[in-house]
Amino acid sequence: MIQAPDLPVWAAIIVGLLLLGGAVVTLIGTLGLLRLKTFYERVHAPTLGTTLGSALVLAASMVCFTVLQSRPVAHELLIGLFVTLTTPVTLMLLARAAIYRDRSEGVLPVPPSSRVPPRDE
Amino acid sequence: MRRLLPFPLLTLALLVMWVLLTGFSPGHVVLGGLVAALVSRTMLSLEPEVTGFRPGLAVLRLAALVVADIVRSNIAVARIVLFRGVEHKSGFLHLPIELRNPYALAILAVIITATPGTLWVEHDARRHIILIHVLDLVDEEEWIQLIKHRYERLLMEIFE
Numbered sequence: 001m002i003q004a005p006d007l008p009v010w011a012a013i014i015v016g017l018l019l020l021g022g023a024v025v026t027l028i029g030t031l032g033l034l035r036l037k038t039f040y041e042r043v044h045a046p047t048l049g050t051t052l053g054s055a056l057v058l059a060a061s062m063v064c065f066t067v068l069q070s071r072p073v074a075h076e077l078l079i080g081l082f083v084t085l086t087t088p089v090t091l092m093l094l095a096r097a098a099i100y101r102d103r104s105e106g107v108l109p110v111p112p113s114s115r116v117p118p119r120d121e
Numbered sequence: 122m123r124r125l126l127p128f129p130l131l132t133l134a135l136l137v138m139w140v141l142l143t144g145f146s147p148g149h150v151v152l153g154g155l156v157a158a159l160v161s162r163t164m165l166s167l168e169p170e171v172t173g174f175r176p177g178l179a180v181l182r183l184a185a186l187v188v189a190d191i192v193r194s195n196i197a198v199a200r201i202v203l204f205r206g207v208e209h210k211s212g213f214l215h216l217p218i219e220l221r222n223p224y225a226l227a228i229l230a231v232i233i234t235a236t237p238g239t240l241w242v243e244h245d246a247r248r249h250i251i252l253i254h255v256l257d258l259v260d261e262e263e264w265i266q267l268i269k270h271r272y273e274r275l276l277m278e279i280f281e
Contacts, residue, residue, distance in 0.1 A: 025195065029237075032202035040240070041211050044198060044256045047237040052195040074141050088234035088241070095242050095254065111213050111252060 011067040015060045022056030029053060039098050043091055050087040055080060125158070130174070132161040172224045172280070179278040186271060191236050198237040198256060212258040213242070216251045216265055220273055225280040229272055239264075 007015070025048050032045025058076040066073040102110045126132050139153030201209050220226050230241040233253060242252040255264055 028199045028202055032198070035202055040254045041256055043240055044238055045202060047235065048195055048198060051191045051235060051237060078138060078141055084235050085231060088231045091234050092241060095240055099242055
């Protein structure tokens with residue numbers, strides 16, 4: 001950040017706190033990947049980074065560049081919008097791939113598929 | 122008007138995006154407006170179904186609700202991750218749903234999945250049941266009522 005020295009102290013404190021907050025929330029989310037037990041539980045953890053974590057980082061960026069007035073302020077809203085719209089697609093794909101595997105292996109207790117009715121034997 | 126701008130909301134959204142990206146100036150509003158009007162016409166060849174979207178106060182209420190819930194569940198999931206002592210039992214949940222509008226269902230899927238702690242797994246379009254994975258499944262009935270009352274009712278107001 002080359003422009004950072006121009007940032008007034010009060011703004012630097014706000015930006016710093018927001019950035020730290022976002023980083024901590026994202027870190028907790030990644031810790032969740034380590035600490036949670038099953039795949040389906042772990043899928044939940046990264047959403048912390050993509051929701052509150054990225055929101056705080058984007059807010060920091062908005063405050064910083066609004067104060068410096070180097071470019072329009074609301075730019076980051078678009079990033080937030082597209083991150084929110086696209087993460088669920090990835091998560092759903094992962095979860096569906098996992099449940100497909102678990103159903104065909106039949107190892108973990110997962111709800112049966114509703115698509116194919118069970119055949120009478 | 123309908124023939125010139127078949128998708129007015131999409132055109133407006135594209136224009137807003139253009140202005141956000143390039144910065145506000147009269148020239149960019151005109152240029153962005155032209156691009157938005159032309160680009161939104163490409164949707165014609167996709168022949169999308171009518172959305173039945175009704176803009177109104179319910180949209181803002183839903184947005185505020187989702188933001189509040191995302192912050193709340195961020196904290197809840199962070200507690201589960203950080204403190205092993207916090208008891209939690211995760212599991213799948215079958216949720217009978219009355220929504221039929223595919224756009225409303227897509228939005229519900231995004232809301233449920235974007236909120237930490239709940240994950241939309243699949244939707245059975247024949248029996249109208251969705252399968253959700255919940256990280257902190259204490260009371261199934263409570264979750265079902267929560268999703269139905271908080272989101273489904275508002276989505277039904279916005280669509281159909």
